[in-house]
Amino acid sequence: MGSSAGRAQVHQVYIEGRPFKLDPAKSIGKGGEADVFGLDAQRVVKVWKSPEHPDFDGFPEEQQAAEARIELHQRKMREFPNALPAAVVAPLSLATDRTGARVLGYVMPLVAGSTSLMSLAEPARRAVTPSDWLLGVFRGLHHTLLGLHARSVVVGDFNDLNVLVTPGGEPRVIDCDSFQFGPYLCPVFTERFVDPLLCDAAASSPKPRRPFDSNADWYAFNVLLFQALLSVGPYGGVHRPKDPTRRVAHGARPLHRVTVFDADVQYPKPARPVAVLPDELLEHFRAVFERDQRGIFPRALLERTTFAACARCGLEHARLLCPGCARPTQLPPLAALAAAGSRVSSGVVTATEIFKTTGVIVHVALVDGALVVVHHEAGAYRREDGRVVMSGPFDPRLRFRVAGEDTWVARDTELVRLRDGASPQRLSVDATAMGPRFETHGAKCVWVDQGRLLSLAPSRFDEAATELIGDVLPNQTQFWLGSTFGAGFYRAGGLCRFFVFDVERKGINDGLKVPPLPGELVAASGAISETHAWLFLGLKHAGRLRHVCLVYSRRGELLATAEGEPGDGTFLGSLTGFSAVGGALFAPTDAGIVRLEIEAGGIKKAREFPDTEPYVDAASGLHASRQGIFVASRRTIVRLEMK
Structure with a gap:
């Protein structure tokens, strides 16, 4: 067994003789075996989790592995080879205990914007x-x-x-x-x-x-x-x-x-x-x-x-002849609709093409029952009616949302509110590894800035009031927004909190029950109705990726959980594209749309819609409304009406 120093929960390390507190607010990443903290503008420090780390509670094998890992690194990191290729993010220095004798992690360059x-x-x-x-x-x-x-x-x-x-x-x-x-x-x-x-x-x-x-x-x-x-x-x-x-x-x-x-x-x-x-x-x-x-x-x-x-068809390929045109069966699933016109009816499902672009769709939402779209075409970002909201080349780092008359866009830590006839309003926003954290619903925008969850009421564009909802963790908070409430979580170091909040009131309920969620968070998404929050997490643990779904009520009660694997053919084979309505969830799969409901703490398949299969795949985005379910793909939006 290792020394007592290896058995204690680490709260501080020393770098080149200077103390550095492992403050969750400075966390920039959380892996399965280590936590990463920002040191300065160019460097980060990676600290291995000790056996006493909360992530290992209830996992004795992982506690033993953590101790063995730290013991191994006492020698290994001091003998790390030099002169490695420039693309390797190699150690700059070691992070140790106060004596400098015990290695607890290492300092490395920050790979910004990657x-x-x-x-x-x-x-x-x-x-x-x-x-x-x-x-x-x-x-x-x-x-x-x-x-x-x-x-x-x-x-x-x-x-x-x-x-x-x-x-x-x-x-x-x-x-x-x-x-x-x-x-x-x-x-x-x-x-x-x-x-x-x-x-x-x-x-x-x-x-x-x-x-x-x-x-x-x-x-x-x-x-x-x-x-x-x-x-x-x-x-x-x-x-x-x-x-x-x-x-x-x-x-x-x-x-x-x-x-x-x-x-x-x-x-x-x-x-x-x-x-x-x-x-x-x-x-x-x-x-x-x-x-x-x-x-x-x-x-x-x-x-x-x-x-x-x-x-002809836009398919990117590395052959002399386009395989999509040569073999039409390989075209995207909406090819049948495009060939027949803008409307197809099978007797069970009626599909109507609502929107199409030669560019790429970047955001779709329902605002007061109306479909709103942001797409990039002909050198500009445009709304559903074609009007330009921002000129420039396509940038995958930009994230868009729509709130009433406003189009919101963020990149890195800058959030901008755009409205026709008004100067852009610029705000700061926290960004996680998954991008800037802001959401809209109706005419309201909610975002995180320096650990403060804020909302902006529409009112007058130049005098809109910013309201504090509550405090969360800077640069580590994920959340999603519905018509009446929002839900999210933050994880950093040994800290893990899930929370719900009311859209119209100040305060956060962060005392939610959370099942064990070991591993590194690699993806997250959410779908929220007026009563239920469906949260989806991708976690890498013990060499395997798993997808987890947690369902909370508006009051913060944990109602159901489910688990799947990437690409397993179930609704949890993917983590995006869901639409929540009341207590139900509509999910896109390669076999068509599936309706899911809660039963006895689990999630059951309540109904399948196999006739939607030609118009849906696991990467589609669903938006359920009274008019039907809108299905968004890269360039097309189709409304499906099911009998």
């Missing part, structure tokens, strides 16, 4: 990210991996959360404390990226039984590239063989090489068709994922592959 490879692969973000730009990222990552291996360093836990990409397309590899070198093996892994050749083939999910090696890094590189280009991993989709007894559990598919190329796998509709890739790249991927080919990724494939958008 985006994880996981986020870049999400269908909505992927739709506005050029494939050739992504190939440039991977050419840089290829160079970095070669450089690490030349120094006898193996990444080991090489995954889409520890590769960040700068706005200029340069990769940055973080979490280097888990790198493998010399006698120090990599102790952690991520199921979706671990080489199945290192795992027990009879297990229920991939777990390494042998040490990582350079081939394992190149295997993960292949998974990362496949996922980035297609918005689905090589083992994504749902395995649905004709004989149900042959079905392989979702988590075990890498061990049995059941890939998206398998005829019995239902390919996810939001993903890009595999046919957009050139044959030589497809054949390489099949050799890796089906026939266990290993070795350095052929750089020539990154150099030779180039993408272009089809002038």
Whole structure:
């Protein structure tokens, strides 16, 4: 066992002899094994969680692992190799106890304005990210991996959360404390990226039984590239063989090489068709994922592959002929509607095209029953009627909302209120890893600024009154807004609070019951009706991603919980696109819209709408109204009326 210093909850570290308090207000990130705090404008400090950290309460195996990890780092971090490739975010100095003898973490450069490879692969973000730009990222990552291996360093836990990409397309590899070198093996892994050749083939999910090696890094590189280009991993989709007894559990598919190329796998509709890739790249991927080919990724494939958008259908591909036009079955699910005109009726579902743009839709909402849209087209951001609210090129970092006559837009820590005929009103807003935190409903905007949850009533544009709702945690608070109340949470260090608040009153109820939520938060969303708040969290824990749904009442009672996995075919296979109405939730899936309700502390499927399948996929955005359900995709909004 370790010393008593390793057993105590850490509240302060010393950096170059100076004390630094681990204040949750300075937290900028929370991983499964460590917390990250802002040190100054250029540096952050990563501090490993001690066995006594609240995140490990009730998890004795993780408490033991935490102690072993800290003990290992006492030697490992003092022997960390130097002269690594520039893309590696390496330690600048160590964080220790007061004596300087015990290592508790390390200081590293802040990678400002970056985006994880996981986020870049999400269908909505992927739709506005050029494939050739992504190939440039991977050419840089290829160079970095070669450089690490030349120094006898193996990444080991090489995954889409520890590769960040700068706005200029340069990769940055973080979490280097888990790198493998010399006698120090990599102790952690991520199921979706671990080489199945290192795992027990009879297990229920991939777990390494042998040490990582350079081939394992190149295997993960292949998974990362496949996922980035297609918005689905090589083992994504749902395995649905004709004989149900042959079905392989979702988590075990890498061990049995059941890939998206398998005829019995239902390919996810939001993903890009595999046919957009050139044959030589497809054949390489099949050799890796089906026939266990290993070795350095052929750089020539990154150099030779180039993408272009089809002038007819807009599909981006790397072939001589557009695969979408050559094989219409691969077109998006709304192709049938576009071919038939603006209205199609099946007898059960009537679909009417409400809105279409040649650009990209960035925000959709219902305001007093009316559909409002912000889209980018012809060099400007425009409202649903085509009027320009802001000129300029498309910027994926911008976040839009609409409140009455106002269009709100934020990037980083600046929030701007736009209205025709008035000068922009500029405010400051807190930003988390998921972007600036502000929401609107009706004519009201609510946002977080320096840990204060604020609201802005419409009134007169130049004299609108800012009202304090309550105090939350700066730069770590997520929340969503409904017609009568809002709900959210904040997590930092050992702190975890969920809360609800009334839209029209001051005060926050942050004493909500919260089930154990171990792991790193990687995604979050919410859907709120007048009575229920449905909160969705993506958590990475013990090498696996899981999706969690928590349902709270307006008074803050925990009514129900549910759990799923990314891409598992259920309503929790994705974390976006939900619409809440009363006590029900409408969810988009590749099989159509599903209505969900609460039952005995769980969530049950109350009704399926299979006839909506041609117009919906798991990445669609739903907006339920009395007129029907509006379904938003990248360029189109369709109203579905179901009998």
